[in-house]
Amino acid sequence: MAYMAMARKWRPMSFSDLVGQDHIAQTFRHAIEGNRLHHAFLFTGTRGVGKTTSARIVARTLNCTGGSTLEPCGKCPSCLDIGTGNPMDVIEIDAASNTGVDDMRTLLEQTRYTPMIGKYKVFVIDEVHMLSKHAFNALLKTLEEPPSHVIFIFATTEANKVPPTILSRVQRFDFKRISNRQIAERLQYICTQESIQADSEGLAIIADKADGSMRDALTYFDQVYAFSGAELSNQAVRQVLGIPPESIFFDMVQAIFSHDQKGCFDIIDQACGLGIELSILLDGMAKFLRNLLYSRVSGLSANALEVTESHFKQLQGLAPDASNGDILRLGKILAETHFQLKTASNPRLLVETSFARMAWLDRVADLKKILQGFDGPGTAETVKKKILRSPAPVSDPPPPPVPTPATILPTLAPLPVAPSPAPTEEFSISFGDEPAPAGPQVSKFELVNQWKTVQKDFCQMEPLAGAYLDGTVLQRGEYNISPFAVKIIFRADNAFNFNQFTKSEFYKATLTDYLETILQTKVLVHIEPLAPSAVDATASPSPLVPRQSAPHASTWERDKSREPILQFLSETFEVTWLDSKSVRRIQRPSQNDQPVDE
Ligand SMILES: [Zn+2]
Incomplete structure (x- = not known):
């Protein structure tokens, strides 16, 4: 006897x-018991969840003349007829290959004839959304007034493509995705019936791979059965379906959180050696991280995650030092890598660099802790010393081609501290999971110190507004509050610039846009003048901020800092200073804003 596939059998x-x-x-x-049967149904749901099978069950149940109302007997003429695979009273067409109006007319022609054996003639149209507009119109007429012996069942994966005129004339059933547990239970039932020895983990892997589709699960099951015979182990399942062993993910997470980039490369090599596809590796890793994260959330059990109890315990004990945020960040990189994999010219290199990048990541978390130190009194200097003392953060392996770690405070002169022989602290700023922004490389941590450079760059774009900002200083906001607050303080003796800059909302909006582009974050700009008495005391609000102008600046320098137009001219036209004379501006309520001699 010819072998019958499990999915059919x-x-x-x-x-x-x-x-x-x-x-x-x-x-x-x-509906059948109460004799309230509708004449047209729409079965919708993803592939492999049992839509066409259900359509056949409906046909079988309605036409069976033996047995009970709800359980087809399998012996009566109708049941036997349907069992032949080419039944007379059930007409199945695939709309994907019969899209035209002529196909539809041929089908509808048959509705005129009464059923041969059973009570109903059942028309099953699979992938109904593929029908042409004219075919739908032809169908509509019959659907409005169908003969009493006709039942229509439409199956589709895309109900949204079915015209509303059809939808309003059918009873709709949404098929659910089948859970992994339900699939595994069904497979276990089949194993028992077929005398196959299968371990529950192996069946769980098949169920997981099937992703809600019973048909896929049975196809995979067949595949493994053909390979391993009546002894179906989880190793055989992994080998046939190319599923990485869980130990790979445990090892990978450990390598990542202990910054072991070589370990990551070795594990990828091992996976490739087992014939595991890179996309499956990434997929498996993503699922593993999801389970790792869920295992930490109280209230979730092994059952909820559809993993074994021992596996769940192992998950709970894994990487105790890693925060949930760290795990989420890994997930984000995985998702990006998965997306890039489709177009990558060298997929393995891409995957290797991504994992190396993950192994790199923890230092970002370390740095965040350090940066919190900026808020504490007296700690800023210590942190600055540490950063300046610390050489390149690279340890053994070469850095992966990810956004290069930016050095912090590049313009500050090294402080007179004794250089430590071997750096014990490893500090770097690697905003590895953010794409490098266009424009100058400035992070929000550096903004206060880099303000002068940023302002100059802004000047290139918006000369006048940029020039008005000359001589201003920054007070930074909290780093972890969004939008990131940037407070720009105008010197008290620079009221003119302040007035000019704040006169137009446009300047502030342009500056906000500019800062958002270079910082790659949402920014809120505050503009504030300083009270005259406060100038000297707070001209440098942060110990890291150098004073913007020396007290004994030349007249020209002073005037330049006061008058943006002079600054603008000197930078644009290479003006040479010969002489300048200070004048006092008289602030009048009227528009007459003319300078007068002192
Ligand atoms: Zn029957």
């Missing part, structure tokens, strides 16, 4: 066999 024959779609079985039972 174990196709459900009645509603009680149907896995995971109890709500549909129940509705049909009630």
